[in-house]
Amino acid sequence: MPRTATCSGMMRSMQKDDIKDWPDHVAAVPLDKAYRLLNHGPTVLVSASHGGVDNVMAAAWACALDFAPPKVTVVLDKSTRTRELVEASGWWVLSVPNVSLAALTLGVGTDSARGMPDKLLKHGVGTFRTPDVPVPLVVGCSAWLACRLVPEPHNQQTYDLFIGEVVGAWADERVFRSGRWCFEDAPRELRTLHYVAGGQFYVTGESLQV
Numbered sequence: 001m002p003r004t005a006t007c008s009g010m011m012r013s014m015q016k017d018d019i020k021d022w023p024d025h026v027a028a029v030p031l032d033k034a035y036r037l038l039n040h041g042p043t044v045l046v047s048a049s050h051g052g053v054d055n056v057m058a059a060a061w062a063c064a065l066d067f068a069p070p071k072v073t074v075v076l077d078k079s080t081r082t083r084e085l086v087e088a089s090g091w092w093v094l095s096v097p098n099v100s101l102a103a104l105t106l107g108v109g110t111d112s113a114r115g116m117p118d119k120l121l122k123h124g125v126g127t128f129r130t131p132d133v134p135v136p137l138v139v140g141c142s143a144w145l146a147c148r149l150v151p152e153p154h155n156q157q158t159y160d161l162f163i164g165e166v167v168g169a170w171a172d173e174r175v176f177r178s179g180r181w182c183f184e185d186a187p188r189e190l191r192t193l194h195y196v197a198g199g200q201f202y203v204t205g206e207s208l209q210v
């Protein structure tokens with residue numbers, strides 16, 4: 001299948017370095033390009049960990065905030081168990097799920113670990129880890145951003161708004177290469193998700209190069 005104008009002619013610049021044991025197709029994303037993983041507005045999975053407890057929830061309200069050092073925002077409601085773990089550890093990971101994980105995304109966004117301690121098991125959430133990031137990443141996603149909390153107690157308390165500095169970013173090379181998403185020539189299952197309501201998502205669609 002021919003590549004689109006968006007993807008063609010680009011040099012592969014990302015290197016596999018300390019991630020040899022990771023899932024296939026994963027490559028580091030330069031931090032100055034990390035914002036592009038969220039530019040198109042995907043729904044994400046927020047993972048957090050503290051005291052030996054891991055958790056994952058869905059978040060539609062995640063956004064790029066700054067280029068260098070790269071920062072992102074995410075809204076974490078006070079009712080969520082994930083927020084508690086973020087506040088306790090100062091870390092979270094945004095994993096960018098795709099079509100193959102749509103049911104999982106809805107599941108971890110519907111059930112809370114507060115009433116369901118085996119939530120990750122129930123929803124079949126697989127995780128893996130990377131050195132220097134004390135939070136698991138979700139298996140099967142199309143990209144990941146490791147975030148260290150930039151404490152802003154007023155924003156957190158008043159708006160449930162958490163700011164994180166991105167200290168590591170990775171993506172599946174089949175859909176993100178040379179600093180850009182390239183969904184056109186990859187399986188549909190790797191396309192990212194945009195939440196509407198009531199269990200409905202849109203799938204990231206066609207490219208329009210201007």
Ligand SMILES: Cc1cc2nc3c(=O)[nH]c(=O)nc-3n(C[C@H](O)[C@H](O)[C@H](O)COP(=O)(O)O)c2cc1C
Binds near residue numbers: 058076080081109119
């Ligand atoms: C697609 C989707 C998007 C969501 N987006 C957000 C969000 O941006 N912020 C938020 O606080 N909750 C959001 N939620 C709700 C949480 O994911 C939900 O409350 C979850 O059960 C919290 O899990 P926890 O208590 O185990 O952390 C979303 C739910 C879904 C299904």
